[in-house]
Amino acid sequence: MGVAVVLRPGLDLESQSWWERLHAPEPVHGLAIADLHRRLRREAAFHIRVRVRNNDSFPRSDIDDLATQAADDALIALLRKLDDYRGDSQFWTWAKRFAALEAPVSIRRRLGRDRVGIAREPERMLLVPDSAHSTANEVELRELLANVIGLIADQLTQRQRTVLIAIAINGVLPQALADELHTTPGAIYKTLHDARRKLRAALAT
Numbered sequence: 001m002g003v004a005v006v007l008r009p010g011l012d013l014e015s016q017s018w019w020e021r022l023h024a025p026e027p028v029h030g031l032a033i034a035d036l037h038r039r040l041r042r043e044a045a046f047h048i049r050v051r052v053r054n055n056d057s058f059p060r061s062d063i064d065d066l067a068t069q070a071a072d073d074a075l076i077a078l079l080r081k082l083d084d085y086r087g088d089s090q091f092w093t094w095a096k097r098f099a100a101l102e103a104p105v106s107i108r109r110r111l112g113r114d115r116v117g118i119a120r121e122p123e124r125m126l127l128v129p130d131s132a133h134s135t136a137n138e139v140e141l142r143e144l145l146a147n148v149i150g151l152i153a154d155q156l157t158q159r160q161r162t163v164l165i166a167i168a169i170n171g172v173l174p175q176a177l178a179d180e181l182h183t184t185p186g187a188i189y190k191t192l193h194d195a196r197r198k199l200r201a202a203l204a205t
Contacts, residue, residue, distance in 0.1 A: 005167070010087050011085075011087040011091070011190050012087075012090060014091065014092070015087055015088065015091035015092075016113035018032070018036075018091040018092070018095075019085070019091065022036070022079075022082060022185040024186070026186070026187070027184075029186055029190075030184040030185070030186030030187065031186075032186075033184075033185060034078070034184075034185060034186065034187035035190055036075060036078075036095065037071050037072075037075050037185065039092070039095075039096070039204070040070075040071040040074045040075055040078075040096070040098065041067050041068055041071035041099075042102045043069075043071075043096045043099035043100065043103075044066075044067040044070035044071050044074065044100075044102060044106070045063060045067035046062065047070075047099065047100050047101050047103035047104070048063050048066050048067055048070070048106065048107060049063060051103065051104060051107060053105065057109075063112060065105075066106040066107060066110055067103075067106075068173065068175075069103040069106045069109075069173070070099060070103045070105065070106040071099060071102075072167075072174055073102045073105070073106075074098035074099045074101070075088060075098075075189060076189060076192060076193065076196075077098050077101075077102070078085075078095055078098045079189060079190075079193050080196070080197075086088060099141075131134040151199055151202045151203065152164065152165070152199070153157040155198055155199065155202050156195050156198060156199070159191055160191055160192075160194060161195075162181075162198075163177065163188055163191045163192050163195060164192060164195040164196070165186070167192055168192070174188045174189060174192075
């Protein structure tokens with residue numbers, strides 16, 4: 001039995017191709033994800049180079065690594081917003097904005113100016129101090145984190161927990177995790193997307 005083609009009326013041919021492939025089953029979906037990640041990585045690298053070109057102390061050897069990190073985050077954000085794409089601009093014009101937004105974030109992280117205050121072990125998140133919060137805010141934050149930790153344990157599948165903790169908390173690159181789990185980056189991104197969507201839904205109830 002064939003798979004129905006997912007159409008989005010009003011798109012140009014190239015944008016429609018992206019839309020169809022990103023909604024297709026494997027292996028087409030995984031190949032589209034890999035292609036999109038490569039493009040986002042090149043776009044992120046461009047923006048990173050522009051931003052650090054006048055900073056002689058910034059190690060140029062870090063650019064490729066930062067571009068990969070920015071592309072990882074951009075792709076996750078893009079997939080989360082994919083169904084919001086209406087074709088007001090060409091798909092790549094829309095997509096590359098995610099890389100442009102994530103590129104400076106990756107630089108700030110490397111320079112230590114964007115600390116997120118999350119421990120590698122999720123059960124230790126409550127132990128991380130944050131001097132920027134008042135006592136009342138800290139109590140509220142700890143309650144929220146405790147709720148999130150509980151949801152991760154209760155609402156997610158083992159696979160989703162593994163992927164979410166590895167990427168979102170421990171900072172493992174999706175490609176490295178895919179190799180370790182003997183799967184594709186596309187499958188890793190899909191699992192991460194599903195896990196985050198499930199957590200958002202649970203937090204909203």
